[in-house]
Amino acid sequence: MVLAELGRKITTALRSLSSATVINEEVLNSMLKEVCMALMESDVNVRLVKRLRENVRSVIDFNEMAGGLNKRRMIQRAVFQELIKLVDSGVKAWQPTKGQANIIMFVGLQGSGKTTTVTKLAHYYQRKNWKTCMICADTFRAGAYDQFKQNATKARIPFYGSYTETDPVVIASEGVEKFKEDGFEIIIVDTSGRHKQEDSLFEEMLQVSNAISPDNVIFVMDATIGQACEAQALAFKQKVDVGAVIITKLDSHAKGGGALSAVAATKSPIIFIGTGEHIDDFEPFKVQPFVQKLLGMGDLAGLIDKVRIFYKTPIETH
Structure with missing residues (x-):
């Protein structure tokens, strides 16, 4: 890294x-x-x-x-x-509620690894025994639904999309309704990649958001663009009230520090980081353990948790 x-x-x-x-x-x-x-x-x-x-x-x-x-x-x-x-953005991240439908909408630039990250997050929740599904509302990029379908099938996650419907608002609405009726708890909606200069795509993103009323909007940011993250993240946040950020490609680029600090400046908490191409190359982002690890100090909090679970007794830290 x-x-x-x-x-x-x-x-x-x-x-x-x-x-x-x-x-x-x-x-x-x-x-x-x-x-x-x-x-x-x-x-x-x-x-x-x-x-x-x-x-x-x-x-x-x-x-x-x-x-x-x-x-x-x-x-x-x-x-x-x-x-x-x-x-650290200083903002507490949204948490889903067990036993009810939690709608999560993904937004981001083209090429940021958004669709792959949708699968990673769905897989993360599925492993924690949440009833999880994915919806492909990306009708802009050629081959988007094929990639989405392939990812979901490989990860064994229920999915929804269409080869014939061209309106992402219709696909998102129908998918959310279907999965709500089927009692799914985590409903993740993928949308088309877009840039802050693309007004029509930004308007479409707002329409999808208004139609499905997401509980959380996640902005996926590619670490390789570094400090430029801030302007893009702010533009998305102003349009659809981004509630959290996932940073991808943090494994391979010197601009990672710029991406982390730029996004924190937008006051949207970073909740996960992508550290590779595989489905498990994905980890929750916790500020203090991350900085400790960065400085070679080890994850003190994680170690205490493991000891506490092993002995099933409270451990005081000073």
């Missing part, structure tokens, strides 16, 4: 604190310069990098620090907290 290179550079910069005999302004500035360079090389917006540097500087005041304080630990913690802020 290319982001591992970013993690390695930041970790190296933070470790420079450990080798310094005295922690002073010069050491802090040198470390922050390395961290900022690493973030910018990963395509994180200069404005966000500048804010991170200023925020760390604002909490570290050498004149105010007592002699016995662990300055290294304080600086490392400050950088860790700012990295979390960088990729």
